C-alpha cells in the first residue's frame with residue numbers, strides 16, 4: 028500500500044524536477060487478518076436532510092428514530108439502513124429540527140418540540156464521515172518544531188495506528204527521534220517499545236514522555252480526549268566493551284594473569300558450539316587490547332603481542348564470545 032502525505036522537502040528540491048509532494052508508508056502483514064482497517068475522517072459540513080429515493084419498498088419501509096416511526100415521503104423509500112441510522116444517532120450525527128422554532132433534538136425520545144410544542148420537524152443528519160483513502164495530504168506529516176526538524180506530526184501517527192492497530196496492540200519504533208510514535212501510542216492506548224541511540228533520548232524524548240503521562244494537551248490530545256496516565260520503563264543497553272571494562276575481577280580479567288591463560292595451547296578437536304564466532308574480537312575483549320592486524324590463524328594486538336586464533340584453550344573464551 029502506498030500512501031501520500033505532504034513531504035516538505037523544499038530545501039532538497041532538485042533543480043530540474045517538480046517538488047515531490049508525497050511520501051510512502053508501507054503496510055506489511057503476515058496474515059490476511061492484518062489488512063489495513065477502514066478509517067474515517069469527519070467532515071464539518073451543513074446538516075443534510077435524510078436521503079430518500081423514488082419507488083416504494085413494501086417491507087421494512089419505515090425508520091425508527093428517537094422512538095419515532097419515520098415514514099418516507101409518498102412514493103419513495105429511505106436511502107439509509109436502520110443500523111446505520113442507529114449508529115449515527117449514537118454518535119450525535121442525527122437530529123430532528125423543529126419546523127416551528129428551529130429547536131434541535133439530538134437524543135432521547137421525540138415527543139414533539141419541548142420549546143414550542145410543534146410536532147412538525149425535519150429529520151437531518153451530518154454529512155457522514157468520509158472513508159480515508161491513500162491520499163493523506165490533508166494532514167501534516169511533520170510538526171513545526173524548531174528543536175527537532177524531523178519530528179513527525181502526531182496526526183500522522185494517529186492515522187497510521189488507526190489503520191493498522193487496535194487499542195492494546197503493541198507498536199514499536201526503532202528510531203524514536205523526538206518520540207512522536209511513543210507519545211501518540213500512549214495517547215491512543217497502544218502498548219509501545221521505542222529505541223533511540225542519541226543523547227536526545229534524555230534531553231527530549233524522556234521529558235516529552237513524562238509530559239504525555241502528565242496529560243499534556245498538544246498534538247492529538249484533544250481529538251483522542253487524552254487525560255494522562257500510565258507508566259513506562261526505560262533502560263540503557265550497554266556496549267559489550269563498556270560492560271567488560273566495568274567488570275571487576277581479582278584474578279582473571281583485572282590483572283595480567285589473563286594473558287598467559289589465553290596463550291596458545293594446542294587443543295585439538297575442541298570446538299565452540301556456535302558458528303561464525305569472531306575469535307579475534309573475542310580475544311580482544313578478553314585481553315582488553317586493541318587489534319592491530321588479523322592474519323589467518325593469528326591476531327596481533329597494538330602492544331605487539333600475538334595470539335594464535337586456531338589453537339588456544341577455547342573453554343577460556345566461551346563466556347566472552349562475540350559473533
Ligand SMILES: C[S@@+](CC[C@H](N)C(=O)[O-])C[C@H]1O[C@@H](n2cnc3c(N)ncnc32)[C@H](O)[C@@H]1O
Nearest residue numbers: 177178179202203204205206207222223224225
Ligand atoms: C529521523 S529521526 C526520527 C524522527 C521521528 N520519526 C520523530 O517523529 O521525531 C531518526 C532517529 O533515529 C535515531 N537512530 C538512527 N540509527 C539508530 C540506531 N541504530 N538505533 C537507534 N536509534 C537510531 C537517530 O538518532 C534519530 O534520532
